[in-house]
Amino acid sequence: MQFINQLRWPFWFFVFIKNILGNDRVYIKNLIPPFFVSLFGAIFSAFLVKVLPSIIYGDSEGLERSKLVTGYKEKIYLFFDGPISYSVSNYDITTNLHYAIFSGFLISIGALVLFKSKGGLYKLGLSVILLVGSFSCNLVIEESFTSFRSIVGIEMIVVCLMFIALVSMTNFIKRHQKITFLSMALVLSSLSQYNIIRGFIIPQNGELHAITGELSAKIDREYNGKVMFDISDPAYNVFSNVQRSDEFGGISSAAPWVIKGMAEQIKKVKGYNFTIPDNYIVSENNHCDEDCIVIKPGDAMRKINIAY
Structure with a gap:
């Protein structure tokens, strides 16, 4: 199911590349196959989140992804406040109004260049349809949470419009165009690498080391009793003050299904004998009774941070 979702989000971007950037004009017949492919994917996803849980567990009412949206006005507002805002600001890692204005300016220029091309009105209209369509499945369900992975399609289309603008604006300096774009690519790749290290690698690595240290401090390798976890007080901001969605700058151990896998990995690598x-x-x-040790990941992370 997760694979289907991740495939669905960038799907319409490739339709955008093929039909808007790859052709002089828009051919409706070329849009029919991807439409039915996407429709089949949406129906199959609905089966997985609505029908299958009902068959296995008796109902699917606990899943917001299985319910159709009821607050349409709120959903539209969240669409612009979340996915569109994040995409215009290129994921809005460090909220910056000046960059959002600059990005919006480039997007407008790119849209204008597209409009002036052959069949520009149709291309521009189709671009908007594909941009909204890449997030359409999220728009029709009750779940209002915006994750980075769900806006991949929107972000890619937005970046293409920005790139169209940059190409048109630098046409007058063709002698230096390659150097200009190479310099931009180096800067952007460096910023991306920095964001990956700051927002993903440092928090996850620090979290794993903190929990490892807590287990080492409380448990001997010969201990074969139970280990349980208290995640009631997570340390969300311990490694990063900037957090976006549940991904960038966040921790993993706050989710109950994650901490066991981390503990099992630590147990295997360090040769512990405890049971979970x-x-x-x-x-x-659900108490930790006799022959049982409680580990608090939140406290473990606070101990290694000088801010606490």
Whole structure:
């Protein structure tokens, strides 16, 4: 299911490349096959989130992705406040109004260049349809959460419009155009690498080391009792003050299905003998009783951060 979702989001971008950037004019017949491919994908996704859970578990009411949207005005507002805002600002990693204005200016220039091309009105209209269409499945469901991976299609189309603008604006300096774009590519790749390190590698690596240190401090390698986890007080901002969605700058151990895999990996690498019960999250109805040790990932991360 996750694979289908990740394939669906950039799907319409490739339709954009083929039919808008790859042809002099828009041919409706070329849009029919991708439409039915996307329709089949949406129907199959609906089966996976609505019908299959009902067959296996009896109902799917606990999944917001299985419910159709009811608050249309709120959904439209969230679409512009989330996906469109993130995409115009190129994922809005560090919110910057000046960059958003600059980006919006380039997008407008790119749209104008597209409009002035052969069949420009149809191309521009189709671009808007494809941009919204790449997020259409998210627009019709109750879930209002915006993740980075769900706006891949929108972001790619936006970047293409920006690139069209940059090409048209630098045509007058053809002698230096290659150097200009090579310099831009180096700067952008460096910024991307910096964001990956800052927003993903550092938080995840720090989190794993913190939990490893906590396990090492509380548990001997010969201990074969139970280990349970209290995730009631997560340290969301311990490694990064900038967070976007549940991905950039965030931690993983706040999710109950993640911490067990981390602990199992630490156990395997360091040679521990503890066991993790099936119900390993401490709660009011699930206590860590005799021959059991509680690990608090949030406290473990705060201990290694000088800000706490």
